């Protein structure tokens with residue numbers, strides 16, 4: 001090598017140094033991940049995206065320079081690959097059988113004192129980690145997640161392109177696409193007092209693309225939703241968004257099953273069994289207390305109502321009399337659960353609005369302890385048979401309004417499974433949940449709102465009677481769920497203007513309002529929009545599952561905090577007086593201005 005290592009290109013990535021290169025001279029560059037300065041010799045673990053290799057500075061210029069190496073500085077090394085001495089081989093590392101003896105070394109860029117210890121980054125406050133996100137991204141786990149993300153995106157693009165889909169970019173500055181969240185808005189400089197919305201999804205545009213004859217569209221679409229703050233929510237997310245003309249529900253299921261199988265195989269080497277099972281919404285709610293059931297394990301919720309009349313237990317009987325329900329869970333062989341543990345479970349369901357958690361223990365042919373003394377023999381015998389009880393099982397009851405009971409027992413089912421290890425590792429329980437209601441009633445106003453969005457086609461048999469009983473109408477609407485996570489949601493769409501107007505009216509808009517908000521869209525439907533349907537799959541959630549990541553923040557390069565802020569670039573931030581003036585905007589201080597929306 002002539003001159004400094006930095007003046008010449010690298011010969012290998014750090015992670016590619018192996019026994020096959022022993023005796024070769026290599027040029028490497030990377031970050032000093034660990035430095036062990038033993039005086040007469042300094043060991044440096046040199047890291048790049050492809051891995052780490054041990055560099056030994058044992059004499060001459062490299063040893064002299066090594067005394068001033070700082071962690072995370074960028075180094076260039078030229079040296080010779082040699083086998084590690086006996087007993088020093090590290091089997092856990094791909095490069096663990098070799099080391100590189102430095103002949104020349106250079107510091108390409110020294111690193112400032114680090115804000116935290118790189119090896120203990122998991123203990124560092126989230127805000128601080130995000131501020132120095134580039135340091136965290138040097139870690140193999142995070143760059144691995146980005147790689148899986150890349151592979152998944154490429155697989156999806158290739159798969160859909162091969163099936164004649166066109167990737168079309170829809171605009172970012174739009175009117176609005178309601179998906180149930182608040183819009184982020186952008187003021188217009190040219191149109192004084194007017195605002196664009198950032199898309200909550202490309203919904204209206206993808207439908208207009210169908211009206212345009214594009215027939216098959218997809219996009220890895222950025223969606224922006226100003227939602228209420230919640231743990232692990234991101235204001236920006238990415239969807240694999242697609243739409244097809246002249247299709248029914250089964251066509252979408254078949255396409256998406258193949259798409260998911262391709263993405264899982266190519267991004268993570270996982271073979272999925274297709275087709276995915278289908279489950280009606282009512283069954284999902286009744287059996288699992290959730291419209292995104294975790295089907296990796298059984299232990300469903302059982303109905304009890306039909307056994308309650310005359311059962312002898314006032315709490316159950318009065319729950320039914322006041323229009324509620326009684327349901328139960330069977331926890332196999334958990335009768336030995338201590339009082340304390342069962343009380344914890346009771347506190348868990350109380351937090352979800354139940355009055356309590358009645359419990360009994362199964363004997364060979366009936367129940368004892370807990371509320372068993374109140375339950376008549378016929379009830380006991382029938383319930384025992386229904387649940388297929390074994391001696392030693394614990395049975396837990398929820399009684400009260402159906403929605404609360406099902407949700408609480410559904411959550412309790414997952415809680416028990418997590419505590420007791422009922423969930424098999426590395427299993428992928430996909431399912432389609434379908435046959436959803438089209439509308440739900442707002443508890444406060446009594447008005448109807450769309451369960452998914454207002455563009456969903458009702459099932460044919462309800463078309464005539466939509467307005468008679470909106471609560472009974474079922475939709476051509478489907479969710480893709482996996483391991484208890486909703487991975488996607490979609491529907492067959494309304495493609496006729498008259499029907500779309502009826503749905504707008506049903507959700508409480510008069511003609512003036514829907515013309516003002518969606519006139520352009522109604523017009524497009526009226527000019528010959530074909531029947532069509534589609535889905536959006538949450539790319540971030542898919543990657544989170546594929547990587548086994550605990551949070552969405554682990555699979556997004558530059559995520560926001562739960563307060564929708566970016567500690568890295570300190571956004572959001574104020575704009576200058578000049579910008580405000582140009583936009584004709586004025587900031588009016590809030591009465592109690594604390595600078596955020598908490």
Ligand code: ASP
Pocket residue numbers: 179200201202203239242489490491534535536
């Ligand atoms: N636009 C919908 C959403 O983002 C998805 C769809 O219906 O295709 O949830």
